[in-house]
Amino acid sequence: MEPILRAEKLTKRFGELTANREIDIEIHAGEIHAIAGENGAGKSTLMKMLYGVYQPTAGNLYIDGEKMERWNPTIAREKGIGMVFQDFRLVPAFTVLENVFLSLHSAGWKINKKKLRDEINRISAEYRLSVDPDTEVWKLDLGQRQHVEILKILLDPQTRVMIFDEPTSVLAPHEVQAFLQMLSGFRNKGYGIFLITHKIDEILAVADRITILRQGEHVCTFERRDGFSQQQIISAMMGNVPVNFELERPECSEENEAAALQLSLSGVSIKDDHDQLILHDVSFEMHKAEILGIAGISGNGQRELAEAIYGARKLQSGILSANEEDISSTDIAHRIRLGMRMVTEDPIRDNVVPTFSILENMALVGLDPIYRHGDMDWQAMRSQLQTHSEVKTLRVPQAERIAGTLSGGNLQRMTFARAVISRPRLLIASYPSRGLDIATVHAVHKTLFRLKKQGVGTILISEDISELFTMCDRILVLSSHTAFGPYCVDACTPNEIGKIMLQGENAHE
Numbered sequence: 001m002e003p004i005l006r007a008e009k010l011t012k013r014f015g016e017l018t019a020n021r022e023i024d025i026e027i028h029a030g031e032i033h034a035i036a037g038e039n040g041a042g043k044s045t046l047m048k049m050l051y052g053v054y055q056p057t058a059g060n061l062y063i064d065g066e067k068m069e070r071w072n073p074t075i076a077r078e079k080g081i082g083m084v085f086q087d088f089r090l091v092p093a094f095t096v097l098e099n100v101f102l103s104l105h106s107a108g109w110k111i112n113k114k115k116l117r118d119e120i121n122r123i124s125a126e127y128r129l130s131v132d133p134d135t136e137v138w139k140l141d142l143g144q145r146q147h148v149e150i151l152k153i154l155l156d157p158q159t160r161v162m163i164f165d166e167p168t169s170v171l172a173p174h175e176v177q178a179f180l181q182m183l184s185g186f187r188n189k190g191y192g193i194f195l196i197t198h199k200i201d202e203i204l205a206v207a208d209r210i211t212i213l214r215q216g217e218h219v220c221t222f223e224r225r226d227g228f229s230q231q232q233i234i235s236a237m238m239g240n241v242p243v244n245f246e247l248e249r250p251e252c253s254e255e256n257e258a259a260a261l262q263l264s265l266s267g268v269s270i271k272d273d274h275d276q277l278i279l280h281d282v283s284f285e286m287h288k289a290e291i292l293g294i295a296g297i298s299g300n301g302q303r304e305l306a307e308a309i310y311g312a313r314k315l316q317s318g319i320l321s322a323n324e325e326d327i328s329s330t331d332i333a334h335r336i337r338l339g340m341r342m343v344t345e346d347p348i349r350d351n352v353v354p355t356f357s358i359l360e361n362m363a364l365v366g367l368d369p370i371y372r373h374g375d376m377d378w379q380a381m382r383s384q385l386q387t388h389s390e391v392k393t394l395r396v397p398q399a400e401r402i403a404g405t406l407s408g409g410n411l412q413r414m415t416f417a418r419a420v421i422s423r424p425r426l427l428i429a430s431y432p433s434r435g436l437d438i439a440t441v442h443a444v445h446k447t448l449f450r451l452k453k454q455g456v457g458t459i460l461i462s463e464d465i466s467e468l469f470t471m472c473d474r475i476l477v478l479s480s481h482t483a484f485g486p487y488c489v490d491a492c493t494p495n496e497i498g499k500i501m502l503q504g505e506n507a508h509e
């Protein structure tokens with residue numbers, strides 16, 4: 001059977017860097033083709049070439065066997081290729097209907113809004129997409145926004161192939177299952193699906209084929225009919241290096257614990273960006289050198305709580321103290337002096353300068369400044385960076401690389417390493433393992449345990465309940481505008497925490 005799309009020897013260079021080298025890949029109707037590989041392996045670049053966002057440096061593309069002389073997203077859509085990007089392409093102030101209308105209109109489809117509303121409702125019901133056509137996009141959570149992106153593709157009658165770039169990284173765990181079922185539904189309807197994911201259980205659940213990339217090269221393609229295992233996939237991704245993902249929960253010495261920062265919140269209320277109360281009357285005491293998990297479906301006040309503790313958002317009421325000092329009305333600078341550090345959800349938005357190199361970003365926060373004749377001594381700064389073991393264990397790319405051109409996972413590696421290098425006493429880490437490959441997730445977890453041993457506490461925000469149970473001493477759950485717990489991980493089950501995440505206080509009834 002002729003593939004819908006076939007790429008032959010696709011190569012993409014960015015200056016000196018070869019992101020993809022001579023890659024052959026194809027997609028047929030009615031199959032799910034997973035793309036896996038470590039951070040920076042070239043997965044997104046390859047998919048962006050297939051959708052025409054990037055022009056290949058070399059290589060050819062064929063649609064239904066016909067060689068494409070010109071290729072860009074407009075032609076790709078005409079030929080039936082659609083893509084859901086990691087960062088959505090939606091206008092927040094527009095409604096769902098207006099966004100879908102805009103997208104179809106730009107693809108050349110003339111459809112009236114009344115008919116489109118009926119179509120949105122019909123397709124939403126068919127695939128269980130939870131979207132109301134008349135809601136503005138800014139009011140939707142990430143999972144719902146993803147549904148709008150999918151609607152845009154499904155409503156385009158040309159669509160035959162859908163490309164998803166790490167779609168489940170924005171979903172809550174309970175949404176992932178439904179998403180994978182939806183993908184299987186698309187496959188059964190005859191769509192060809194490309195799925196980039198770091199989650200091996202997702203690959204095992206739905207993929208018919210899996211292509212592994214490493215350092216820009218095609219390593220192998222497994223077929224479901226021949227069978228493939230988790231171990232085979234990991235070995236292919238990592239190049240047969242011995243891997244040991246075991247972790248041992250450490251104890252902190254009394255001496256280190258005595259020097260640690262201890263945080264407590266009493267009756268704290270916080271507003272969100274729309275001036276609505278998002279958290280009400282939150283009280284808890286963190287132990288010294290504790291890893292305290294913050295569980296909850298995203299959008300339940302995690303970001304606001306993290307920012308309020310770090311001093312980037314003011315408290316509406318209540319008291320925040322550190323080692324019994326009331327710091328409620330102090331600014332970020334004071335909290336940084338106390339030793340608080342933050343790994344944010346969205347580094348490019350919050351605290352990375354995209355046009356600066358990794359080294360320059362590290363020099364802003366993290367590294368100690370070294371001067372020579374009044375100027376920053378970059379040579380010495382570079383050497384200083386290399387003395388930090390995290391740069392190696394987290395495999396941070398070369399210091400000269402520009403932050404804005406890093407892959408999502410490499411950027412995450414850099415920001416996490418930077419927070420660790422900057423001598424934290426208390427780390428606030430929002431989804432630190434999101435978008436990371438399996439080996440790097442392990443390196444992050446190991447680092448958090450090492451910090452704990454040294455007396456550094458961590459507030460670990462995550463939706464991944466198994467990660468929270470592996471890493472945390474206790475877990476606080478945010479739900480229905482309030483905080484439940486903290487619950488000691490040895491005295492509760494993942495099921496109980498999951499239930500509180502979904503039902504709040506009703507979970508106890």
Ligand SMILES: Nc1ncnc2c1ncn2[C@@H]1O[C@H](COP(=O)(O)OP(=O)(O)OP(=O)(O)O)[C@@H](O)[C@H]1O
Nearest residue numbers: 014019039040041042043044045405406407408409
């Ligand atoms: N516009 C660009 N300019 C320069 N380099 C780029 C650009 N886009 C990607 N790269 C580089 O190409 C390489 C592959 O990046 P890509 O985003 O494709 O990786 P990935 O496998 O999707 O990684 P991740 O799992 O971290 O998302 C990386 O080294 C990245 O820094």
